[in-house]
Amino acid sequence: MAYLSELLGRDVRDAKGALVGTLADVLIVSEVNNDPYPRIVALAVKRGGKDPALVPWGGNEDLAGNKIILQKPATTPYPATGNEVFLNRDVMDKQVIDIHGFRVVRVNDLELAKIGADYRLVNVDIGARGLLRRLGWEDTFERVAETLRRELPSRAIRFNDLELVPRGDLKVRVARTKLRELHPADIAEILEDMSPRQAGELIREMSDEQAADVMEELEPEFQAEVLETLPNERAADIVEEMEPDEAADVLQEMEEDRRAQVFNLMEPEESAQVAELLEHPENTAGGLMTTKYLTVPLNVTVAQALECIRREAGAKEAETIYYVYVVDADEHLLGVFSLSDLVLAAPDMAVDSIMHHKAVRVRLDASPEDVLELIAKYNLLAVPVVDDDNHLQGIITADDALDLILPDDLKIQMPRLF
Secondary structure (H helix, E strand, O other): OEEHHHHOOOEEEOOOOOEEEEEEEEEEEOOOOOOOOOEEEEEEEEOOOOOOEEEEOOOOOOOOOOOEEOOOOOOOOOOOOOOEEEHHHHHOOOEEEEOOOOEEEEOOEEEEEEEOOEEEEEEEEOOHHHHHHHHOOHHHHHHHHHHOOOOOOOOEEEHHHEEEOOOOOOOOOOOHHHHOOOOHHHHHHHHOOOOHHHHHHHHHOOOHHHHHHHHOOOOHHHHHHHHOOOOHHHHHHHHHHOOHHHHHHHHHHOOHHHHHHHHHOOOHHHHHHHHHHHOOOOOOHHHHOEOOOOEEEOOOEHHHHHHHHHHOOOHHHOOOOOEEEEEOOOOEEEEEEEHHHHHHOOOOOEHHHHOEOOOOOEEOOOOHHHHHHHHHHOOOOEEEEEOOOOEEEEEEEHHHHHHHHOOHHHOOOOOOOO
16 A cells, blocks of 8 residues: 555666656556556656656556665656546645535545555545645654544545546546536536536536526636537526626626627516616626515515515525515615514514614615625625615625625635525
8 A cells, every 4th residue: 555645756766776766646547437446557757857757657566665666677658648647736636526425525645555466546535634644744643643542533535436527637537417416616616627618518417507506606707708618598598597696797708799699598587687787887886786685665564574575476586585675666765674673573563663764775886895895884794775866776795795805816705694
């Protein structure tokens, strides 16, 4: 048994003991459909400042010692076919799908074992022990664990229990059926490391609803690139299922001709909501808001307000149901109350008596910075957007405001509470 992290940098010598170089990587064949444990076919050996040379693996070498001794002269380079996977370059630190647990895990180390005359990749270490081993701290932590009468846990998964996900140039199997069972955020994290074409291939196999959920976890620019790989009809079906503000954002990123083609194929109700948002500049409250929110009239009781919400067809699609806005017949914003205000109030109380009459609000042309400042100042989960005549036009949630303000490398994905 040998671990890749311990092999890298080890001396590689020929049968006479002469130094060939140091081990930079290990190659396996990627076509493993009929072989659950792929075998080593070559070593990438580095000498001096030169690029690593591919040395064929003879099959009788021993990886257990402090040196790797080649049984055959390293004169003939390995004839790469393009089907190889470099374990260090292509697999270490990458993500895989645990098809038993339907989750995404990260590769911390790789275990190679001798089976017959070959060394094969048998286990993938996804636990802390693998990280400690790479840092050279495994023995130290193991001694500490023994002192405390604890056991340093191992978390390894058999290679044939995993499906590797392609990232960059990695050419291995894709667990398409299992991929669809992951959380949309996990799928999006995987897609972000693919090309738009690869991501589009996986999106194509999902339902419109799931594809929309996944797309909403991606950046608008990448959303548009993925949708560009799909037929117009399918792209329109997916955009229809997205939240109006998200749909407007991705359409803004598309080329004008493609945007018109997709928009014209959308259902009238969804396209009307999106068209309303597209009228506003992208970096304003109007361009950031969503039109899916809950309202009730003023002259109702708490019990009647609850019944109004239950009957509201769009209640389940609202961006958040934590806040309910009170409006008159002309959609003027009169006040707001929270769901907890409603649930804790007596059924016969008037909505007017539980609502906040001076609701914090922003204008359509407010900047994202102004929106976020109000949300932070008043500790809000969402803020209503009104026009110059105080007509309620939409709401902006805190997570949407943050998504636009923060740079990509510092972006905080706030949980959607409802």
